[in-house]
Amino acid sequence: MTLLLDEIALATARLAEAGVDSPRADAEIIAAHVHNVKRGALHTVPDAEFDARFWVDIGRRENREPLQHITGRAYFRYLELDVGPGVFVPRPETEVMTGWAIDRLREMDVAEPVAVDLGTGSGAIALSIAQEVPRARVHAVEGDPLARAWAERNITRYVDSYTAGRVLLHEGDFVSGDPREGLKELAPLAGTVDLIVSNPPYIPLGSIVQPEVAEYDPPAALWSGADGLDAIRSVERAARWLLRPGGLLAVEHGAPQGAAVFWVFPEEAGWRDTVNHKDLAGRDRFVTTMWPGE
Numbered sequence: 373m374t375l376l377l378d379e380i381a382l383a384t385a386r387l388a389e390a391g392v393d394s395p396r397a398d399a400e401i402i403a404a405h406v407h408n409v410k411r412g413a414l415h416t417v418p419d420a421e422f423d424a425r426f427w428v429d430i431g432r433r434e435n436r437e438p439l440q441h442i443t444g445r446a447y448f449r450y451l452e453l454d455v456g457p458g459v460f461v462p463r464p465e466t467e468v469m470t471g472w473a474i475d476r477l478r479e480m481d482v483a484e485p486v487a488v489d490l491g492t493g494s495g496a497i498a499l500s501i502a503q504e505v506p507r508a509r510v511h512a513v514e515g516d517p518l519a520r521a522w523a524e525r526n527i528t529r530y531v532d533s534y535t536a537g538r539v540l541l542h543e544g545d546f547v548s549g550d551p552r553e554g555l556k557e558l559a560p561l562a563g564t565v566d567l568i569v570s571n572p573p574y575i576p577l578g579s580i581v582q583p584e585v586a587e588y589d590p591p592a593a594l595w596s597g598a599d600g601l602d603a604i605r606s607v608e609r610a611a612r613w614l615l616r617p618g619g620l621l622a623v624e625h626g627a628p629q630g631a632a633v634f635w636v637f638p639e640e641a642g643w644r645d646t647v648n649h650k651d652l653a654g655r656d657r658f659v660t661t662m663w664p665g666e
């Protein structure tokens with residue numbers, strides 16, 4: 373039973389040549405996906421059962437299609453999510469910000485805290501909050517119909533198990549114009565929301581990104597004006613309208629944007645306790661702040 377391991381070694385070399393960051397891990401994950409075994413059980417696949425579809429999927433990865441599109445799955449905190457064309461693949465760095473939001477919701481002296489996830493994509497943040505804070509109700513907003521369909525699918529997948537209908541999906545636009553217009557479905561929540569979390573688009577127009585990102589993540593999930601901060605400024609406006617006095621906000625940004633995003637939430641504009649936070653790699657990754665009320 374060495375054939376599969378030999379093929380994995382060959383595939384690893386091809387993926388490395390194509391510029392894939394983690395070629396061995398990707399080759400093993402694809403092999404496990406194709407042969408329907410866990411990665412740790414690859415050595416149990418008999419030579420006679422080697423499936424040539426392995427090389428089809430390796431070819432897709434060689435063309436820099438994201439691993440998660442090939443397997444159809446992404447892992448985020450305690451969730452396994454369905455992903456594919458039309459939805460942003462959730463990233464590990466967002467898990468840290470989501471953890472911050474979960475900790476704050478857990479310690480809040482509120483019977484059933486209300487959270488809002490602006491730009492929910494696959495539903496990763498909203499579903500994690502509902503799964504890990506059983507008292508919370510989460511309103512997930514998504515503007516892109518394709519992404520919303522993926523969110524719907526993931527919310528449905530988890531509805532009976534952990535989240536019990538506590539994630540409500542809304543169509544809405546939190547970026548262009550007045551949030552009271554774009555987020556009409558959230559009007560009943562104005563001034564009452566306990567916590568807002570958002571991983572909005574934040575890449576400056578014209579930036580160079582990896583092929584997996586440029587060709588497979590939806591443009592609406594990536595680009596946000598000349599300095600990349602247009603959507604974050606819109607999150608600030610929406611948060612003023614939605615948060616209750618003392619309500620909290622967490623917003624993700626690109627590693628070089630920490631100082632600029634800090635100043636989107638200054639004390640002079642009414643915000644309090646604005647803090648920069650780092651991701652697991654030690655890079656600036658999200659800002660949190662508190663709205664004391666007008």
Ligand SMILES: C[S@@+](CC[C@H](N)C(=O)[O-])C[C@H]1O[C@@H](n2cnc3c(N)ncnc32)[C@H](O)[C@@H]1O
Binds near residue numbers: 514544546571594603
């Ligand atoms: C970077 S992705 C984040 C997705 C998900 N929250 C995550 O962390 O994996 C940003 C999401 O915001 C959505 N989005 C962008 N502009 C929007 C707008 N104006 N209104 C509503 N959603 C928007 C995109 O479609 C995309 O799903």
